[in-house]
Each structure stands twice: as C-alpha cells, then as structure tokens.
Amino acid sequence: MSSSANLMVDNLGRRTLKDKFYKVLVVVLSIVTISPIVLIIYELIVKGYRQISFDFILKTPPDTFEAMTALSSGELIPGGIANGLTGTLLMVVLASVIAIPVGVITGIYLYENPGKFLANLTRNVSDVLQGVPSIVLGLIAYMWIVKPITNGFSALAGSVSLSIMMLPMIVRSTEETLKMIPQTIKEAALALGVPYYKVILRVLIPTSFSGLLTGILLGISRVLGETAPLMLTALGSTMINLDITKPTSAVPLLIWEFYNDPNMVDLIWSSSLLLMAMVLALNLISKRIAARTK
Known part of the structure; x- marks a missing residue:
C-alpha cells in the first residue's frame, strides 16, 4: 500500500514539474513574440515624439534647405505632414x-x-x-x-x-x-x-x-x-x-x-x-x- 502511495506521489510530482515547465515555456515564448512590437513602439516614441505638434499635423513638409538649416542650428525641423x-x-x-x-x-x-x-x-x-x-x-x-x-x-x-x-x-x-x-x-x-x-x-x-x-x-x-x-x-x-x-x-x-x-x-x-x-x-x-x- 505504501509503495502504491509513493508511486502516486512520484507521478504527481512529475506532473507538477511538467506543468511548471510548460507554463514557464509559454510565458517565455509569449514574451519573445511580443518583444519586437514593444521594442519598435519604444524606438518610435523615443525618436519621434519631439517632432509631434500641431504644426506637424497642420503644415506641409519643408524643403531640404530648411531642414538642413534647422538641424545645423539645433532646432526642430519645421513643417509637417499635412x-x-x-x-x-x-x-x-x-x-x-x-x-x-x-x-x-x-x-x-x-x-x-x-x-x-x-x-x-x-x-x-x-x-x-x-x-x-x-x-x-x-x-x-x-x-x-x-x-x-x-x-x-x-x-x-x-x-x-x-x-x-x-x-x-x-x-x-x-x-x-x-x-x-x-x-x-x-x-x-x-x-x-x-x-x-x-x-x-x-x-x-x-x-x-x-x-x-x-x-x-x-x-x-x-x-x-x-x-x-x-x-x-x-x-x-x-x-x-x-x-x-x-x-x-x-x-x-x-x-x-x-x-x-x-x-x-x-x-x-x-x-x-x-x-x-x-x-x-x-x-x-x-x-x-x-x-x-x-
């Protein structure tokens, strides 16, 4: 009777271990799946938020000379994408x-x-x-x-x-x-x-x-x-x-x-x-x- 109980305990332990392993595996793969989009959004926000303004929405793009002048003076590029x-x-x-x-x-x-x-x-x-x-x-x-x-x-x-x-x-x-x-x-x-x-x-x-x-x-x-x-x-x-x-x-x-x-x-x-x-x-x-x- 004790050997049967030990066998049941061992089976339960293996099942619990497998359950934890696959749960961790699913979490890791889920993180890997969503990480590219998270990194892309983060990169866009970090590099793109400074130009977002009402002018960016309401004005047309500048020419190359205007953009170059703004960059050389350390200012934001004028104009937008209206x-x-x-x-x-x-x-x-x-x-x-x-x-x-x-x-x-x-x-x-x-x-x-x-x-x-x-x-x-x-x-x-x-x-x-x-x-x-x-x-x-x-x-x-x-x-x-x-x-x-x-x-x-x-x-x-x-x-x-x-x-x-x-x-x-x-x-x-x-x-x-x-x-x-x-x-x-x-x-x-x-x-x-x-x-x-x-x-x-x-x-x-x-x-x-x-x-x-x-x-x-x-x-x-x-x-x-x-x-x-x-x-x-x-x-x-x-x-x-x-x-x-x-x-x-x-x-x-x-x-x-x-x-x-x-x-x-x-x-x-x-x-x-x-x-x-x-x-x-x-x-x-x-x-x-x-x-x-x-």
Missing part, C-alpha cells in the same frame, strides 16, 4: 466607398450560395487575391486607371489599388460573420412573410453589423501603411491636394521620401509614430467591437 494625412484620408475614404459595398455584397452571395460553382470560384479568387503582393495590385491599378482614365498619377488610382487590397478581408469577414448568425433568425423572418431582400437588409446585416464593422476596420488598417501600390498610382505631392484626378501624397509615401533625404531623418520617426498610432487605434477598436460581439 499633405500626407489629407491624402491618406482621401484615398482610404475612396477605397472604402469602393470596397465596402462590393465586399459586403460578395460576402452575402457566398453565404447564401455556399455550394455553387460561381461562389466557390469567387471564394478561391478572393483567397488568392489576399496573397498577391501589393506592388502587383499597384501595377493593375496603373493599367486600369492611370493610363486609360486619368492619363496620369492620381488619388483615384491609388484608392483603386487600396480597395483591391481591402476586398478579400471584407468578403471573408462578411461570409464568416453571417455564418455565426443562428439559422432560426432567418427562418423566422421568412415565416412571417418578409421579402427575401428585406431579410438581408433588415435582419442579416443589422444582426451581423458589429462583425462586419470589425472586418472593415481591419481592412482599412491593413491598407493604411501601404507604400508600394501608391508609388505606382498616386505618386505623391508636395502640396495638399483634394482633387482625386491629381497626384496625391500619403503618409507612407512621405516616409519613403524622407528616407531618401538625410536631412529629414527626424521626420521619418515622427511620421512612422503617427502612422503606427493610427493603425494601432483601428486594431484596438476592431478588437473591442469583436469582443463586444462575442
């Missing part, structure tokens, strides 16, 4: 206007017709599109918009390339969100004699609104920091431009331009910090909405 902020906002809004209706309607179609050939083909194309490099989407927008329509670089071309990037995420999030709605809700509406289109507009979409909004916000946060497609479509502008048929700047484009000028290094960190804050805010909002939906 043209990039307005351009980013303009193109993201246009991209959302294009992508959200198309993505939501496509997601509803996939949900309502799960076994049809066209639905399966659309789903596969959407999955493939999600993995296409952004520079390729920029080339597509260049061929579709820059050459035949605007006859030059424009905010419209940039928004088209961004909307193509947003589409797969909106389509998949719409379909998966609608799958989570109990089928009995849809059946109850149909049993009451509600027309099919009203079931979609008045029942399915309002019920899944939080999930749809989460997918849309994640899609927007994905395209906020894209540079490659905008280099081939929007090109950039030194002035604030709200004309969708003209070249327009964006925050990622400004970061690339600052990178190519050694006198603008401080503006790189500040612009990156502001862009990171925008993306982080959208991700936190989407996670908050998703948690409330659950």
Whole structure:
C-alpha cells in the first residue's frame, strides 16, 4: 500500500514539474513574440515624439534647405505632414466607398450560395487575391486607371489599388460573420412573410453589423501603411491636394521620401509614430467591437 502511495506521489510530482515547465515555456515564448512590437513602439516614441505638434499635423513638409538649416542650428525641423494625412484620408475614404459595398455584397452571395460553382470560384479568387503582393495590385491599378482614365498619377488610382487590397478581408469577414448568425433568425423572418431582400437588409446585416464593422476596420488598417501600390498610382505631392484626378501624397509615401533625404531623418520617426498610432487605434477598436460581439 505504501509503495502504491509513493508511486502516486512520484507521478504527481512529475506532473507538477511538467506543468511548471510548460507554463514557464509559454510565458517565455509569449514574451519573445511580443518583444519586437514593444521594442519598435519604444524606438518610435523615443525618436519621434519631439517632432509631434500641431504644426506637424497642420503644415506641409519643408524643403531640404530648411531642414538642413534647422538641424545645423539645433532646432526642430519645421513643417509637417499635412499633405500626407489629407491624402491618406482621401484615398482610404475612396477605397472604402469602393470596397465596402462590393465586399459586403460578395460576402452575402457566398453565404447564401455556399455550394455553387460561381461562389466557390469567387471564394478561391478572393483567397488568392489576399496573397498577391501589393506592388502587383499597384501595377493593375496603373493599367486600369492611370493610363486609360486619368492619363496620369492620381488619388483615384491609388484608392483603386487600396480597395483591391481591402476586398478579400471584407468578403471573408462578411461570409464568416453571417455564418455565426443562428439559422432560426432567418427562418423566422421568412415565416412571417418578409421579402427575401428585406431579410438581408433588415435582419442579416443589422444582426451581423458589429462583425462586419470589425472586418472593415481591419481592412482599412491593413491598407493604411501601404507604400508600394501608391508609388505606382498616386505618386505623391508636395502640396495638399483634394482633387482625386491629381497626384496625391500619403503618409507612407512621405516616409519613403524622407528616407531618401538625410536631412529629414527626424521626420521619418515622427511620421512612422503617427502612422503606427493610427493603425494601432483601428486594431484596438476592431478588437473591442469583436469582443463586444462575442
């Protein structure tokens, strides 16, 4: 009897030791996983906070001579990224206007017709599109918009390339969100004699609104920091431009331009910090909405 008890004690001790080992392993790997983003945010804050001000948000970038003069006198670089902020906002809004209706309607179609050939083909194309490099989407927008329509670089071309990037995420999030709605809700509406289109507009979409909004916000946060497609479509502008048929700047484009000028290094960190804050805010909002939906 005592040997059996000792064996049980030994087994319990080994299990406890294994439990502690794996718990420590999980904690260590979790720290390793989050440490890069923590270090990146820390570096951006330390090197970029000094330039953040109202002028940084409300003014356009300085030229090289102004930046060099400010650096030589030990002052902050004058100017800001107002043209990039307005351009980013303009193109993201246009991209959302294009992508959200198309993505939501496509997601509803996939949900309502799960076994049809066209639905399966659309789903596969959407999955493939999600993995296409952004520079390729920029080339597509260049061929579709820059050459035949605007006859030059424009905010419209940039928004088209961004909307193509947003589409797969909106389509998949719409379909998966609608799958989570109990089928009995849809059946109850149909049993009451509600027309099919009203079931979609008045029942399915309002019920899944939080999930749809989460997918849309994640899609927007994905395209906020894209540079490659905008280099081939929007090109950039030194002035604030709200004309969708003209070249327009964006925050990622400004970061690339600052990178190519050694006198603008401080503006790189500040612009990156502001862009990171925008993306982080959208991700936190989407996670908050998703948690409330659950």
